[in-house]
Amino acid sequence: MFDLQGVTNDTRIRLCLDCGKCTVVCPVARYDPDFNPRLIVQETLRQNGRGPADERIWSCINCSMCVERCNYNVKFTDFIRYLRYEALAEGIEIKYSHGGVPQAIMHMMAHKEIKQNRLSWLPEDINISKQSDTAFFVGCAPYFDVLFNELGVKTAEGSKGALRLLNYAQIPFTLLANERCCGRDLLLMGDAEGFLALAQANMQEFSRRGIKNIITNCPECYYTLKVDYPRFVENWDIKVAHMTEVVVPLIENSQLILGGLKRKVTYHDSCTLGRYSRIFDQPRRILASMDGLEIVEMADNREKALCCGASPWVHCGVVNKQIQRERLDQAGATGADILVTVCPKCQIHLKCAQETAEKNDVCQIEIQDIFQMAAQSLLSQEES
C-alpha cells in the first residue's frame, strides 16, 4: 500500500503553491470546467490525503502538460495515479472505454500459463536472428489492429516498418513469442497489482531468453520499460532504446540512407515520447533525412504539444473528442498532407475522432506511422 508521506515526498505535492498554472495549461480543464488539477491537489491536502473519489480523477489524460509548466516540478500525473489506486482499492467503478477489452486482454496476458500466438502478423521478408540478445518489443500493436479494425488503423505496419529498417541496417534482433503488454495502461489507471503481474511475467521471459537490450517503437512501452520497470522489478539490468534513438545514429553514419518522398508532413509529438522521455529531435531528424519531404510544425509542438486526448482506455468522452478535434485542426491548419506520429495509441485516438465525427466536421488528414513511412521510402528507393 501507499503511505501518504512517501507519496507526498515523491510527487513533491506539498510544494504546490496553489498558483493554478497547471489548470491553465491543462487541455482537459479547458473543455471540462469540473476538472481542476489545482483544486484536486488542494482538496486532497486539506483532507489529509483523502482525495476526491469521484469522476474527476479519471478525467486526467496523463499528458504531463501540468508537470511541464509547474515551477516547482510537482508531479501531478504521479499524484493522480495514487488517487486512482486508492479509489480502486475502495472498489469504485470505472467507466471503461471500448467495453473494457484492453483491460481484459491485459489481465489475461498477466496469467502465467498463457502461451500467446502473437507473431501471425509478421511478414516473411523480415529476418529474425533467434540467438540475438537484442529483443524488439512489439507491444500491443497486433491486438490493436484487431480491436480497432473498423477504424482502419494499421498500427502493426509501424512495427513492420521498424523491423524492415533494422533488417536494412543489418542490426540483429529477436522477437519474443510470449511477450506481454508492458502494463502502462494498468499502471496509469491505478491497477498496480495487474501491472506488477505483467512486469514480472515480462521479466521472466526476458531472463529466460537472456535478453540484454530492448528496442521498441512504442513510446509507452519505451517509457515503461526504461523508467517504471527498474523501480518495480528486481535485478533489472536491461538497456532500453527507442527506435528513433537507434535510427538517428545510423542515418548520421550513412549506414541507413532513407529514400525520397515528395510530401508535406507535420509531426505530432506523443506525450510519452516527448514530455515524458524528452525525445523531440530524433523523429524530426529522421523525417528531415528523407529527400523532398517538407516538415511543417503545428501551432503547439515539442514541449507544448497537445495530447491526442485519451489515456488508459477509461472515461473517454466528449472532452477527449474535443481535444482530438483541436489537435486535428492544428494539423489541418499547417496545410500538411500527412500527420506523422510515432505512437500507436495516438494513431488510434486521432483516427477515432476522424471516424466518429461528421465527415466535414473534423480535419480528415492522413495519419501515418513514422517507421512505416521510412520503410516505404526505402522500398521506393529500391524500386527506382
Add this chain to the structure above:
Amino acid sequence: MTDKLYPEILVFACNWAGWSCVEAATNLGLHYPASVKIVKVNCLSRIHMGLILKAFDFGAEGVMLLGCEQGSCHFDTPGEYIINEYRKAQDILEMLGVWKDRLVLTQLPAFDGRQFVGQIAKLMEEIKRIPSSKRSKIIGPRPVQDIEVYI
C-alpha cells in the same frame, strides 16, 4: 480444471429465440450439465467483445452466444453486429493462445430445445479435445502480493 466432469460454460442467450430454446429444452425434459450458466440479455447485439473476454478472464472454459437466426431479430438489428464482434473476439482469443473454438456463435430458430442441447454437448466435446495444458482456467484467484507499491 481436469478434475471436473464438465467444463464450465457461460451462455449469453437473447431474450427471444435464444431464451425460448432454453425454455423448450426444459419443457421437453432434456438434460444438460449444471455447469452451463445462462445469462439472459435482451438482444445479442447488446453483447460486445469486452463481456466475452471478461467471461474467459473470470474463468469460463467456454462461451456460447445463443441468438436468433440471421434476419429474424426481434428488434430488426442487423446480424452483422454480433458476427463482427464474434470474429474479432475469436481473433483476439487466437492471438492470446486461448483456442478460439471455445467461443461459439449459435443462431437457432425459436423453441428448438433439442438443437440447443446438442450444441452444448458439441461445445463440451470441443473443449474436452483441447490439450489439458491449454484448458486451464485463464485466471484463478490472484495471489495478493505483499509488495510495497510505488506509484
